[in-house]
Amino acid sequence: MGKIVELIKRGEILVSDGAWGTFLQQMGLQPGECPEEWNSKYPEKVLEIAQSYIDAGSDLIETNSFGGTRFKLEKYGLGDKVFELNKAAAEISRKAAGDKFVLGSVGPTGKILMMGDVTEEELYDAFKEQAKGLEAGGADAIMIETMTDLDEARLAIRAAKENTKMEVFCTMTFEKTVDGTFRSMMGVSPTDMVTTIIDAGAELIGANCGNGIANMIGIVEEIRRINKDIPVLVHANAGMPVYKDGETVFPESPEEMAMLIPKIISAGANMIGGCCGTTPEHIQKVREIVDGK
């Protein structure tokens, strides 16, 4: 059993971090600029993000590597920099984390298997390459996230599991459909997800992104109806973005997010953090609630 899962099995509720993408944008990342390139171009700025979450009380922080597969980096002409940019991403977070944990972020490739965009082998190799970079930089676990397709999730998990010594976690992104059930863009329900990704080797599962933290309660309940034991993680957005005067704003305040944390925990979540639009202030509030302050 890995160190992170062991803490959860002992009954701890862990607090992870908030948004990276929207944080980078605030720090000046331009549309069309490669976020992962900042790991080599402006490591001090990336470190500032990592540090701000550690200071806010995160037990685990992610890495600036969400789009770090060759399929995404290729679009910026950085397809040959996969290993080094991911390694740098993990090193930066490691430096901030000290004795806290580093979760190496892995996002979807944007390629669709069933359309013949890529083969299973190509996906597997791309995830393997990224995971090895993150491990070399000192990540404790691989955080595969924002997945919508079960096959892509399964391949990413297997690639990390079979080629690194890290713990492997996976979350998918669900939205509420018109009939009130939860489905990913590719039609996968939380129920469909549980067995497949645990079989593939995920040691902690859950949901991230989506339309705010309220929906997450229903998603965690659905996961728990099928599996009582698997550690569950929630990384919620701060609501749906609202456009104001040339800027997008995420509407959920740290207080609103914090208010729902007890419900998320009683639904069965073991690790809680934020996704798009959440800030160190959100995480600080979550920390206070988890610590019972």
Place this chain on the structure above:
Amino acid sequence: MSDLLTKISDCIEFGKINKAAPYPPQMKDMDGTDELTRQALDSGISAQKILSEGLMPGMEKVGVKFRENKVFVPQVLMSAKAMSTALLHLKPYFLTGEVKQKGTLIIGTVEGDLHDIGKNLVSMMVEGNGWKVVDLGTDVSADKFVEALRENENAIVGLSALLTTTMVSMERITKAIKEAMPFAKIAVGGAPVNDDFRQRIGADAYSPDPQGLVEYLNSLVA
């Protein structure tokens, strides 16, 4: 004869490409759009009729089911594949002008945004509903949209964005197009976009799903 068109429509709706295709399981060993479109042409049905009474009704059914969350992206992609297979047989008739398309949609993901799944999905559904689609790809600048509009008079423009940050780019592009071509019609879509945003930036239409765009486009030529 009309039986063939119904079968083509069903194949589009359920994503049956050809006889050998394993998907969907309930249509195993049956002819797909590949065989049926050929048969329809051979039996003398006009390409125009195949498009409007075979392909379009099938695409419309998928579009409506997608909007109602009865099917998801994979099913729509299979339908789109079945449709593009049928279109290959009809292509010569498009080129000779024997089949008339309803109009042209110029589509692209806005500058700064490299996501294309949503844009591709919309392109395929619009094409399957009898429109010509000019796909400019991703990371498309205002200049490129204007240039494409000059080359395709009366075309309608579709702007796609996935990221909240590129909504800004959507606003800039909409304004630039309207300035260069005040009568151009612009439709916007993508995960962070809504009708309120559409109004603020001065675009003409928003739809949360591809079928809504198809309906908007059809309303312009009705």
